[in-house]
Amino acid sequence: MARRDTDEPDERRGRRSGIGDARAFTPRGRTTRDGLPPEHDGRPRARTGPAAEPDPQAEAELQRRRAELRMVRGGRAEEGRPPQRLGRVTGAPRQRPRRDEDDHEEDFAPEPPPRRAGAGSAGRGRPGVGRPAFGERTRAAARDPRRGDRLPPARGRTDQRRGRPSSPPVEPPKMGEPRRRLRLATALSLILFAVIGIRLVQFQLTDAPAFAAAGLKERLDEVGLPAPRGAIYDRDGAVLVKSVEARFVGVDPELVTDVRGTAVALAPLLGKAPSELEPLLQKGRQEVSGAKIRFRWLLRGLDVQTANTVKALKLNGIIVDRDERRDLPGQDLAANLIGFTGTDMNGLTGIEARFDDVLRGRNGELVYETGNGQLAKPIPGGYRKETPAQPGSSLMLTIDWDVQFQTQRILFENMQKVKAIWGATVVLDARTGELIAQASYPTFNAADPFDAKPEQLADNASSMVVDPGSVHKAIVLSAALEEGVVEPDSTIKVGPSIRKGTQTYWDSHQLPEGTKITLPGLMAFSSNVATIKIADKLGAEKLYEYQKLFGLGQPTGIGVPGESAGMLQKPEDWSGTSYGSIPIGHEMAVTPLQMAAAYAAIANDGVWIQPHLIRKTIAPDGKVTEPAPPKSHRVISPGNAAALREIMEAVTSADQATGHSAALPGYRIAGKTGTGSQVVDGKYVKGEVGSFIGMAPAEDPRYVIAVFVKTPGVGAGGKVAGPAFRDTMAFTLRHFKVLPSTVKSPDFVTHY
Incomplete structure (x- = not known):
């Protein structure tokens, strides 16, 4: 390796040797901008002797490299990053790039001109001039806008110190495509709005009736309309049995506050002894489910007048409501032939059972919309649907x-x-x-x-x-x-x-x-x-x-x-x-x-x-x-x-x-x-x-x-x-x- 000429004036003389100076100005990982003296104009110079005249080929290569760096800086600006100022000579950023182990080191200084005969080692030893210092490269400062990573190092130069052939030149990285990103964002937005729109349509058209029906159901009240059971007549139209309006008396044991007093009050009206009523008024639980008993029958088919008297007592837990009973004027007249019905007006024996489907009517229903709380009354103009009760047919027998x-x-x-x-x-x-x-x-x-x-x-x-x-x-x-x-x-x-x-x-x-x-x-x-x-x-x-x-x-x-x-x-x-x-x-x-x-x-x-x-x-x-x-x-x-x-x-x-x-x-x-x-x-x-x-x-x-x-x-x-x-x-x-x-x-x- 040639030694530095001691006769060449050096403004840093007395501090370091030539190699030391080069390393001081071009350390590993630093750009040429950081290592050049302030008066350097960016053109390659010989380290000793008179200044060499500029080489046109080197000037062209320098302009090409500057254009590449401008393209790189322009790509970063497209990604939303502010463009960085270029150095005077190489276009490198002012800030020293952070070293990354995966990054390649590269010298962004222009390629030195070809060595001329007699130049010898004149260009060696000065940092930032000619080729880089021995064994040192600067870090690539640009990043790849497509990967979000740094650009690969520029290639195409020859490591003259080591005598390796130069790699083929690498195409500059592609610039970002904002229109593609815009189209993608627009498509995603349209899809999102379409999904929202479809769901809104589903709520308004498909699910709206279900929601409305569910809400309406909570406001509806139902009242049964009992269908009278058909009568049975003799051959001349005399009534053998018919249905008459009556009342039933029931009890909710959970609401009874005075069992003994209630039984004593009801006994004469229902025709039963207090001792017979008291067990029915006591609280209890169902044998199978264990749930509380909330209803028991006390009497079915009670005449309306007596039922009104029971209702007027206003006894806690006592229920009085509409019922039906079969009235037989003849009592035991043809009783074995006619038969009788159960508490639910279903035929159990005799003609009542054999022709139950003819005699039994179809109950109707009144459904209407009510308010809530204290306004639990029919809403005028609200929903109302009435299914009329269909009375049962009557039978005329051959019996006289x-x-x-x-x-x-x-x-x-x-x-x-x-x-x-x-x-x-x-x-x-x-x-x-x-x-x-x-x-x-x-x-x-x-x-x-x-x-x-x-x-x-x-x-x-x-x-x-x-x-x-x-x-x-x-x-x-x-x-x-x-x-x-x-x-x-x-x-x-x-x-x-x-x-x-x-x-x-x-x-x-x-x-x-x-x-x-x-x-x-x-x-x-x-x-x-x-x-x-x-x-x-x-x-x-x-x-x-x-x-x-x-x-x-x-x-x-x-x-x-x-x-x-x-x-x-x-x-x-x-x-x-x-x-x-x-x-x-x-x-x-x-x-x-x-x-x-x-x-x-x-x-x-x-x-x-x-x-x-x-x-x-x-x-x-x-x-x-x-x-x-x-x-x-x-x-x-x-x-x-x-x-x-x-x-x-x-x-x-x-x-x-x-x-x-x-x-x-x-x-x-x-x-x-x-x-x-x-x-x-x-x-x-x-x-x-x-x-x-x-x-x-x-x-x-x-x-x-x-x-x-x-x-x-x-x-x-x-x-x-x-x-x-x-x-x-x-x-x-x-x-x-x-x-x-x-x-x-x-x-x-x-x-x-």
């Missing part, structure tokens, strides 16, 4: 009030004479199949049904199952006449008894062996032997077929819940004794109503008509709807039906006949007595069921009446069934103004 009343009275009086267990009476219109009356004993007060015993609630005529006994013999004779097995004037040889299987069957009126008995005699004496012999000729299949045609062993469909179907044995199931028992009405089960309908077919010239109870339906607007015609079919011919009716007249008119107690003066009566047993779960129960079924007038029957009575003793039922039939038939014929018979019953020959 007067006949029903007399039928029940007569049955009850006769039942009490023999201390009967139960009884049933059915009154049918033979020509139409309409049920005129249907009484059950015992009965109950339908106005207060919840105190009744279970046996008092049943409709015995349609639910009790019995073996019919001798009343079944009319079915055997009908089939035999229709099939030609016997003729009206036929006779049958009989004896005192007959054996079938393991059973011997005896007659109550025993005749010598070989006696010829007529068909009127068979019915008058109720001959088991003659009936079994005719059934043998008829055959089990034919008898079973006619039993079905007469409606036995199947529900009549009258419309009363709980109706029993009875039971018939198919011929293939018959045993040896069945050939003797079934023809006389045993080993089978029927209901009193089924047997009444079978006799009505004989009275109606051989046509069976389904018994029915509903005459018409009356809508709330008064529109009348009649039910579909009842089912009907022919069983026997009119001639055979008329012949059989005449044969059965012997039961009430022939000497020593079994049905004299059922005879009715002035009218020809055709009928039959019977004795059987009640069947429960397929087994006979203790006691006897006596019966009588008849029709009048026999020459042209209008009504059929069946009476069944179960007594604890033997024979008592037959003694009361006949008289009960007679009295009921007498009133029915007079009530409907049926003229007495003009021709007397024939004189019957019973046996030879």
